[in-house]
Amino acid sequence: MTGTTVLFDLFGVIARHQSPEGKDRLVRTAGVPAAAFWPAYWAQRPPYDRGDVGGADYWHRVADALGTRFDEHRVTRLVEADIDSWSGTDDAMVALVEQLAVRGGRIGLLSNIPEELAVHYEARHDWLGLFAVRAFSCRIGRAKPEPDAYRWCLEALREEHADRVLFVDDRPENVRAAEALGMRGHLFTGSEGLRARLAG
Known part of the structure; x- marks a missing residue:
């Protein structure tokens, strides 16, 4: 893609x-x-x-x-x-994020997360630095599936065309909210399904 x-x-x-x-x-x-x-x-x-x-x-x-x-x-x-x-991570997905970044892909993060947990992740996971935008709900004052959470990301990414953004989430209501603003959505069920979508 x-x-x-x-x-x-x-x-x-x-x-x-x-x-x-x-x-x-x-x-x-x-x-x-x-x-x-x-x-x-x-x-x-x-x-x-x-x-x-x-x-x-x-x-x-x-x-x-x-x-x-x-x-x-x-x-x-x-x-x-x-x-x-909340501290466990999926090694296959971390690898995918790193691969996308190495290939020059533009990636962002939109997470409903409280400050204490955000600080914990930032202190332990260098791969967070690969994201062009890290939209933590506790810092942007907006949380999914609120439309303004997605609008904040589009502005921060300087993306004028929402359909150039693929939003990946495991909750259908969050994916639907992104699609309502013109983004493409992918309901996450595993890394292999996402790899197939990205290769399409």
């Missing part, structure tokens, strides 16, 4: 979703039943991903939703456990 800019999602594409072990650790650290924990965790997540609140405030909001209280020590442990749960 000569001349195409590839805009990648991070989690579920290059990085892995939360591991079962990581999820179990979070629930144990919170000290509440999993059935109650996860609805509260996800319901409070959007402001955290957008950078409207920091880690401590996020976890206090989760505690409020659960009808409990997390002290400072528990909040610190929850932040650490949360970061650890």
Whole structure:
């Protein structure tokens, strides 16, 4: 796909979703039943991903939703456990990103990610430097599938023609939002499927 800019999602594409072990650790650290924990965790997540609140405030909001209280020590442990749960990466996809960069391909990143996790990734993964644009939701104040998140990327990439951008994400609603703005979309199910799409 000569001349195409590839805009990648991070989690579920290059990085892995939360591991079962990581999820179990979070629930144990919170000290509440999993059935109650996860609805509260996800319901409070959007402001955290957008950078409207920091880690401590996020976890206090989760505690409020659960009808409990997390002290400072528990909040610190929850932040650490949360970061650890999202730390796995897909070696095949990292290799693909590196290959695209070596070949002169233009690549960008659009990720819903809180600041603490963004800092963790930046400190550990040099391949992040290969992206022409790194649009972390916590720093741009917009999160997928909000249209402004994609518009921000188009502007940052200085791409006047949205159809020259292929957006890659594992969530159908995020792909549909990109396509609604004129981007091409690829619903990610694995590295081989994406390689085939890029070779087409």
